[in-house]
Amino acid sequence: MKLNERHLMQLAAVLDAGGVSEGAAMLGLTQPAVSRSLNMLEARVGEPLFVKGRRPLQATQLGFQLAAQGRTIITASRKASDAVQGFMKGTKGVVRVGGVPFFMDAMISRMIGEFQNLEPEVTVQQSYLNLPEMVAALEGNQIELGIVPIGVLDLGPGFEFTEILPGRNIVACRPGHPLLRNRRLRAHDLTSFPWVAPLPGSPLMSDLQMILMSIGMSDLNIRYSGGSLMSVINYLAETDALAVLPFSVVFAQRKENRVTVLPYEIPQPNRSLGILRRVGGLRAPAAERFAAHVTTSFENLRHIIKRHENAVVWGR
């Protein structure tokens, strides 16, 4: 007994509107069209849906039950339309963002919160990815956006990279670290403390190698590795260990005053943090909106950093 969904909707409209004519008007149809639909539905069901010969149009119990289903169909249909409209305006839907762990934890997660204060109906699905997986995820349409530091020539065809922050690493330590008392640091000062190694596969890992070479030491004393940003900061705060971190990540934590910048010049990577996405990919207005939000947020952040550096002697 397969019923016509359109008929169920019309039945619901008629019962809700209190009459065939009104129900038809509610649906933007004419009264005869709806009248016939009701007849066809009744014929298919084989039971009366209305009490005959009653002017204030009275439905039977079965009529009410079918109308209830019709109502849910109507609302489902409306929700579908809303989803489309919301998608096109970028005010509804799902945005899947992949990103390198430290930046996601330090900055992007906050920005997701800010963004959703503006667009509460956009869902964000975050995942932790480094560059190779991110490219694969973008190509496989698993994510719309990637937050990743990337070298100038690393991006292949079909990808678009929007720079949001120049790459700049620093050596981080706890605020009361002994080395902060030194007037002028030398390379061997750094090697005399334990180091935190970033997550394997992360860009910071290769940066650490580079620093190693610039210091001229073949290996550092690495006693902790693999932690997320919160783990690393907690660890740094408790020990005299050092870590290579993006400056912006440390900056974002300045209010907590648990880590600071050790004034020692290290070689900078030729990379920029940015948003990676496919150019030929599907339109995803909500993702574009989110990307725009992230971009302007970082724009503001750059100004704040500049003001901060002009105002206080920080990390130098």
Place this chain on the structure above:
Amino acid sequence: MKLNERHLMQLAAVLDAGGVSEGAAMLGLTQPAVSRSLNMLEARVGEPLFVKGRRPLQATQLGFQLAAQGRTIITASRKASDAVQGFMKGTKGVVRVGGVPFFMDAMISRMIGEFQNLEPEVTVQQSYLNLPEMVAALEGNQIELGIVPIGVLDLGPGFEFTEILPGRNIVACRPGHPLLRNRRLRAHDLTSFPWVAPLPGSPLMSDLQMILMSIGMSDLNIRYSGGSLMSVINYLAETDALAVLPFSVVFAQRKENRVTVLPYEIPQPNRSLGILRRVGGLRAPAAERFAAHVTTSFENLRHIIKRHENAVVWGR
């Protein structure tokens, strides 16, 4: 942006089945039909619903969202079909029963419970009505069944009355009542105790008038009136008051041992308790089932009463 509900359902089926051909099969359609539907939906939406050129058919985020709505439409449609089937078999739906208060409280409410142990998907809406309102309610299709005591010629055309129990009233009192010690009761014994009057408008009220006349007294000492069955029984149990009650109602309470029958012959009304319904009315299989259940329950009750009367000296 009005979307075609049928298309949404087909989208859902395709995503659930994992392919156009499988989805089409699931809906009992051919692959080209569904393929075209998807194209039409996509054209209407104006956004891709599938990632092009992927063999394990991958939907876009928007595609998933629309499919979700399609799924709810499918389930609503299925529920509607189930409602029809259940209605025809009498295993689903709503049965609205009106009845005189004391019988509903004493007997029918229990039977509703028994019935729903067999048919858990049938909802019963009970209402308290006396004969005039009941006829109106049946005519206005507010109820399917009426439980009412009725005289032989009271029913008009278009109504069907199924007798379930002959009317038989008794005088009820508490088990320890002083009158129960009397070997042979006389009319003036009865008038020396206070009486409970039934709900105004109920058949029992006219029965009480009849008894009044037979006793030859113009008025009884009525000190309590208007209570439901539970109120009346509670009142009788606490006092030496007397009340006119249907025998079956008192019998149904025999286990509680709070009221009993005073062995005094009173004039019997020319009425029977039965089920009243319209003959020309709509088919309502669930109501028919319920009526059948009530009928057989009373059938059993009659036998129980007979056995009881043969076994014990009860109220005489």
Place this chain on the structure above:
DNA sequence: CAGCTTCATAGCAAAATGCTATACAAGCGG
């Protein structure tokens, strides 16, 4: 009971839906 409102029916045009046959494209194995 006359008039008003509302629903049902008739007839027709247009759109949608379904089918079969066939072309096309993405994976996959040799």
Place this chain on the structure above:
DNA sequence: CCGCTTGTATAGCATTTTGCTATGAAGCTG
């Protein structure tokens, strides 16, 4: 890397459904 398999899109056609306007029929109301 080429052909094969599998699954999807397109074409063409018949049928059904849907919508409309015009008009008849039936309840309610004063």
